[in-house]
Amino acid sequence: MYENIILILDATLRVSAPLILAALAGLFSERSGIVNIALEGKILSSAFAAAATTSVTGSIMLGLLAAMMTSTLLSLLHGFACITHRGDQIVSGVAINMLAAGLTVTLGRYWFGLGGQTPPLSNDERFTSITLPGADAVADVPVIGLLYSELISGHNILVYLALALVPVCWWIIFKTRFGLRLRAAGENPHAVDTAGISVAWLRYRALICAGILTGIAGAYLSTAHSAGFVPNMSAGKGYIALAALIFGKWKPVPVLFGCLLFGFLDAMAIRLQGAELPFIGEVPVQAIEILPYVLTVLLLAGFIGRAVGPKSIGVPYVKSR
Amino acid sequence: MKKILTTTAAAVSIALCSFVAQAADFKPAVAYDSTGKFDKSFGQAVAENGVIKFMEQSDTKVRELVPSSDAQREQGLERLARKGFSPILVVGFLYATPLQKIAAKYPDSQFVIIDAVVDLPNVKSILFKEHEGSFLVGAMAAMKSETNKVGFVGGMDISLIRKFACGYEQGAKYVNKDAEVFQNMTGSTNAAWSDPARGAELAKSQFSKGADVVFAAAGGTGVGVYQAAADEGKYAIGVDSNQNYIHPGVMLTSMVKRVGVATVDAFKAAEAGTFTAGIQSLGLKENGVDWALDEYNRDLVTPEMEGKIAGIKAKIISGEIKVHDYMMDNTCNY
Numbered sequence: 313m314y315e316n317i318i319l320i321l322d323a324t325l326r327v328s329a330p331l332i333l334a335a336l337a338g339l340f341s342e343r344s345g346i347v348n349i350a351l352e353g354k355i356l357s358s359a360f361a362a363a364a365t366t367s368v369t370g371s372i373m374l375g376l377l378a379a380m381m382t383s384t385l386l387s388l389l390h391g392f393a394c395i396t397h398r399g400d401q402i403v404s405g406v407a408i409n410m411l412a413a414g415l416t417v418t419l420g421r422y423w424f425g426l427g428g429q430t431p432p433l434s435n436d437e438r439f440t441s442i443t444l445p446g447a448d449a450v451a452d453v454p455v456i457g458l459l460y461s462e463l464i465s466g467h468n469i470l471v472y473l474a475l476a477l478v479p480v481c482w483w484i485i486f487k488t489r490f491g492l493r494l495r496a497a498g499e500n501p502h503a504v505d506t507a508g509i510s511v512a513w514l515r516y517r518a519l520i521c522a523g524i525l526t527g528i529a530g531a532y533l534s535t536a537h538s539a540g541f542v543p544n545m546s547a548g549k550g551y552i553a554l555a556a557l558i559f560g561k562w563k564p565v566p567v568l569f570g571c572l573l574f575g576f577l578d579a580m581a582i583r584l585q586g587a588e589l590p591f592i593g594e595v596p597v598q599a600i601e602i603l604p605y606v607l608t609v610l611l612l613a614g615f616i617g618r619a620v621g622p623k624s625i626g627v628p629y630v631k632s633r
Numbered sequence: 634m635k636k637i638l639t640t641t642a643a644a645v646s647i648a649l650c651s652f653v654a655q656a657a658d659f660k661p662a663v664a665y666d667s668t669g670k671f672d673k674s675f676g677q678a679v680a681e682n683g684v685i686k687f688m689e690q691s692d693t694k695v696r697e698l699v700p701s702s703d704a705q706r707e708q709g710l711e712r713l714a715r716k717g718f719s720p721i722l723v724v725g726f727l728y729a730t731p732l733q734k735i736a737a738k739y740p741d742s743q744f745v746i747i748d749a750v751v752d753l754p755n756v757k758s759i760l761f762k763e764h765e766g767s768f769l770v771g772a773m774a775a776m777k778s779e780t781n782k783v784g785f786v787g788g789m790d791i792s793l794i795r796k797f798a799c800g801y802e803q804g805a806k807y808v809n810k811d812a813e814v815f816q817n818m819t820g821s822t823n824a825a826w827s828d829p830a831r832g833a834e835l836a837k838s839q840f841s842k843g844a845d846v847v848f849a850a851a852g853g854t855g856v857g858v859y860q861a862a863a864d865e866g867k868y869a870i871g872v873d874s875n876q877n878y879i880h881p882g883v884m885l886t887s888m889v890k891r892v893g894v895a896t897v898d899a900f901k902a903a904e905a906g907t908f909t910a911g912i913q914s915l916g917l918k919e920n921g922v923d924w925a926l927d928e929y930n931r932d933l934v935t936p937e938m939e940g941k942i943a944g945i946k947a948k949i950i951s952g953e954i955k956v957h958d959y960m961m962d963n964t965c966n967y
Contacts, residue, residue: 432860542827547831585818
């Protein structure tokens, strides 16, 4: 039983990592007042960029860099449409999602001729799991051994990075001057403007941060969790990250727990399949599959209270009315 | 001037008529499933061993169609039929409903469907006895397993995939009565055919329960299952195409469905004018399904295993072993 719990938590971390990164990205942009429904498309296109670049150059670091650049460019496009030209942020975000879904497959077919997939990556071209020092030595120690060797050790570098970025983002958004102004831009951009600070430039910078973070999330999907790009491999992760962001009321640590909860439900769903439960018997696949969504609705509806977003979210900033 | 115009119009319409008349001629097309022809599995087997081979042998161009969404299946099929392609070979059970409609609408065109039955006078339905092939690889998995636990990862939860699972289970239990077979399905929507990350997680959960051989019948999702087996040092079994090359030393074998051969045969029959409608069911006896042995898995298969498998295969062909087909009664009681 204990071993099972550890293994489920282990899978939770693997599944949650891209959610955490994407939700942090959403945190930056939404705190500055830009709705970021484009997370999904950015994850997908950076997953493609990472896998394509890595398979061509053989360098995983170049792949990661390409992923971050791709999603930053898409972020800037989003910003150009809805900061500079004051377009509707949802429309621009949906456009980016559609662009990503189509463009990745089209470019993939054109470049690799594999029906939108990229060639499979070898282990040197991936972020493989890292065994932390002493993991093998303590593996046989009861309770703590398994906890350390299975749950804490043995993930790839991006999982640790995702977890480490949570306090970093908290510090940037809540403890620095940039963070204060960023939050002000999302709450009351007129006040920011009155203080002589450019709202547009602030929001652009928030989107660049978001782009870098979603880039890492995309690279995680195609070069760490899997070994290559498959069309539509983001499979709704951007939207789930957005749900986790609302769930966590736009605060880094609650957002982290939101992501871990969604990851945990997903990991549970995988392990519960075909398991015999007391009194119920074998649960059908479909019932297990909807579990995360049903719980999400229940939790969002009843348990977290009112989730109030930044005041000026979704409103393009116009200097004077 | 008016006269010239009418004559031209008449000439054009005559030309058009003759074009339509030609349409009944041999003009083959193939419509793949939405996973495409590079899924390293089912679609690829049709493309590489069927369509390309046929084009090389007969010098006829085969028009290809890959739908990118569910709605395009029917539209694409209709477009092919309207343009006069015949025979049109459609790959996968998801085409059954659209084909039912289109084949009735174009009674002069010939259609071939793989993996489903459409009961119309101009449709040939090709089925495979996947349960027999799965029985063989299930037996191999149980022979190779040291923990007596083997796993199965399916794609979408449908009776066709349960047919694979059921055959696999029977094979494993035939070799070792106490063998434990873990079964997981990736999902219940089309997305289940292309979710390697989830496939990897499912495989890892089975490995953590003690399985050391896993069989994936899951389209593109299988890639993740094989990767997980390679990462964890376990064995995997491929499906549809010979997938042994993907991870040499990890892929124990592949349960091959000779869809390519069936494709070439269907096209050739239509070309020769001997197209017949009805159901054709290909099993071990007809060489429609089999297990794959090549240089990539040679070292994993001992001569002893090979001999035993040959024996089991002969017994299935002779009817001494009866493999239960899940789709007969939608249960796996054997």
